[in-house]
Amino acid sequence: MKTMKTMKTIKKFGILLLTVLIVACSSDDDNTCNVSDASLVGTWVGTDNDGMGPYAITFVxxxxxxxSLDDSEEITAFDYTSNDSQINLSISGSDIVTFNYEFDTCDQVSIDKSRDPGEEADIxxxxxx
Structure with a gap:
């Protein structure tokens, strides 16, 4: 009988301990990021495919x-401006290149080059x- 009581006590303690651990390990809402406040500032890495195979692209x-833009062939410096949905890159010796962008999360952004109506997006x- 004493063993049965001990087992019940251990089981109750185990359930209580698991409950405390689950609550203590749950995510902290103070550490979440609001996508509408996300910033482009930083280093961003993606992979594109030009039909000849995938290649890495790094925006800083x-x-x-x-x-700067590193497209696996060369690193190109630029000046930029941005609003909530577009980035305008001014590359020395070139026209301004406009990209559309949207944050998926604070650490993930989808970018596509502005295109003519009817052209397929290259996101x-x-x-x-």
Whole structure:
């Protein structure tokens, strides 16, 4: 009889311990990010495919309005401006290139080059590094 009582006590203690651990390990809402407040500033890595195979693309956006693009062949410096949905890159010796973007999460953004109406989107998903 004493063993049965001990087992019940252990079982109750185990359930109580699991409950405390689950509550203690649940995510903290203070650490969540609001996507509407997410920033482009940082290093972003994605993979595109130009028909000849996939290649890595790295965007670096600095908080002073400058950045760089590494497309696995060369690194190109640029100046940029952005609003809530577009990035305008000014590359020395080139026209301004406009990209549409949307944050999927605070650490993931989908970017596609602005295109003519009727053209298929070339969306690349970038992850913050």
């Amino acid at each position: 956006f600095k908080d002073n309005g400058t950045g 690349v998903v970038f992850t913050r590094q």
